[in-house]
Amino acid sequence: MTRPxxxxxxxxxxxxxxxxxxxxxxxxLAGQVSERVRVILVVNNTTDGTAGLARKVASRNGINLSxxxxxxxxxxxxxxxxxxxxxxxxxxxxxxxxxxTTDADCIVAPDWIARNLAHLDEADVVCGRIEPMASExxxxxxxxxxxxxxxxTYRRLVQDFFARYVPGHAEIAGTHGEAAGASLALTREAYVxxxxxxxxxxxxxxxxxxxxRLAGARVLHSDDVTVQAxxxxxxxxxxxxxxxxxxxxxxRDYLIDDSLPPADWLIRKAGCGCLGPWPLLVPARLxxxxxxxxxxxxxxxTFRNSERVLPAARTPAASLSKCHVIGAxxxxxxxxxxxxxxPQPSARSTLKGA
Numbered sequence: 073m074t075r076p077x078x079x080x081x082x083x084x085x086x087x088x089x090x091x092x093x094x095x096x097x098x099x100x101l102a103g104q105v106s107e108r109v110r111v112i113l114v115v116n117n118t119t120d121g122t123a124g125l126a127r128k129v130a131s132r133n134g135i136n137l138s139x140x141x142x143x144x145x146x147x148x149x150x151x152x153x154x155x156x157x158x159x160x161x162x163x164x165x166x167x168x169x170x171x172x173t174t175d176a177d178c179i180v181a182p183d184w185i186a187r188n189l190a191h192l193d194e195a196d197v198v199c200g201r202i203e204p205m206a207s208e209x210x211x212x213x214x215x216x217x218x219x220x221x222x223x224x225t226y227r228r229l230v231q232d233f234f235a236r237y238v239p240g241h242a243e244i245a246g247t248h249g250e251a252a253g254a255s256l257a258l259t260r261e262a263y264v265x266x267x268x269x270x271x272x273x274x275x276x277x278x279x280x281x282x283x284x285r286l287a288g289a290r291v292l293h294s295d296d297v298t299v300q301a302x303x304x305x306x307x308x309x310x311x312x313x314x315x316x317x318x319x320x321x322x323x324r325d326y327l328i329d330d331s332l333p334p335a336d337w338l339i340r341k342a343g344c345g346c347l348g349p350w351p352l353l354v355p356a357r358l359x360x361x362x363x364x365x366x367x368x369x370x371x372x373x374t375f376r377n378s379e380r381v382l383p384a385a386r387t388p389a390a391s392l393s394k395c396h397v398i399g400a401x402x403x404x405x406x407x408x409x410x411x412x413x414x415p416q417p418s419a420r421s422t423l424k425g426a
Contacts, residue, residue, distance in 0.1 A: 078167050080165065081108050082171050084154055084161065086176065088153075089117075089122060091125050094126050094176050095125060097174070099133065101135065101180060104185045105135055111136065112160055113140070116152075123141055150273070158171055170257060178299045180298075188297055191292055192258075196259050197290070197291045198256070219363070230332050231244050231249045244350055247295060248293055253276065258280075263280075267283070281351065326361065335369075336371060339372075
């Protein structure tokens with residue numbers, strides 16, 4: 073008789089008033105969980121029955137679910153909830169090897185767990201690709217497509233700059249470059265080394281990736297690990313995807329993602345070795361409006377074509393100066409908004425033994 077294998081994988085999901093979406097979130101996991109997987113749902117500040125519904129869905133689908141119910145203080149938020157879930161996993165799963173996390177308004181791809189685990193054989197952190205939920209993309213029609221192209225173009229240029237000139241970032245060229253809590257996977261060792269998710273209202277996802285990259289961890293931005301996120305305009309975390317969508321549908325000159333700095337500032341900081349790891353946290357006073365981007369696009373394109381010499385990107389990221397790594401101010405990031413959802417990946421491409 074084969075003995076059951078003890079769990080060694082935890083999936084942590086923060087949730088606040090998600091009764092309308094938690095069933096879809098958990099059902100997407102149901103077909104891929106095994107006895108090795110424990111799902112930890114951190115239900116905070118909730119009045120709509122999320123916890124009870126989650127327990128019913130888990131029981132019906134054979135999901136090993138732990139529900140933590142709590143009330144967070146005003147200064148706490150999704151970072152606190154994510155940390156609580158991971159801390160619970162560390163305490164209660166003796167054989168824990170891998171920590172995965174997503175959000176309660178997300179639907180993971182059918183091969184999300186398998187692909188994350190396969191990549192964790194070679195990397196310490198796996199940042200998945202976030203796409204808009206296919207059934208809700210009509211909201212994206214309200215976004216000015218030309219402004220979206222400007223931001224996407226500038227993002228590619230900034231990432232290319234990091235890959236070429238910033239130590240430890242050669243691997244981000246041509247990737248999505250995201251570091252979102254909607255799809256993160258970490259080894260237990262990497263999570264502990266980083267000190268865990270920061271107990272903050274938002275921005276804990278990018279913060280832990282920055283810390284790990286600075287510590288020399290292997291960070292992978294994987295295009296074949298995908299999650300569909302809600303396109304709702306009223307979200308749960310300030311500065312998240314819903315905030316970004318609302319700004320882009322309501323205004324004609326919004327602030328772009330706060331990982332994208334002014335071009336001249338970027339070049340200057342890289343030249344003196346004072347540029348922190350990707351993804352950056354741009355100081356509030358330096359945030360760019362989308363209609364300012366043509367000038368900054370021109371600056372980076374000109375710099376790239378000039379073949380200027382800066383430090384080699386293959387130098388370890390741990391050699392970066394720590395003077396501009398994490399600002400003291402709370403993060404109010406803007407999530408990346410893809411233009412359209414892409415098809416779910418085939419399970420064949422990179423999985424071992426497939």
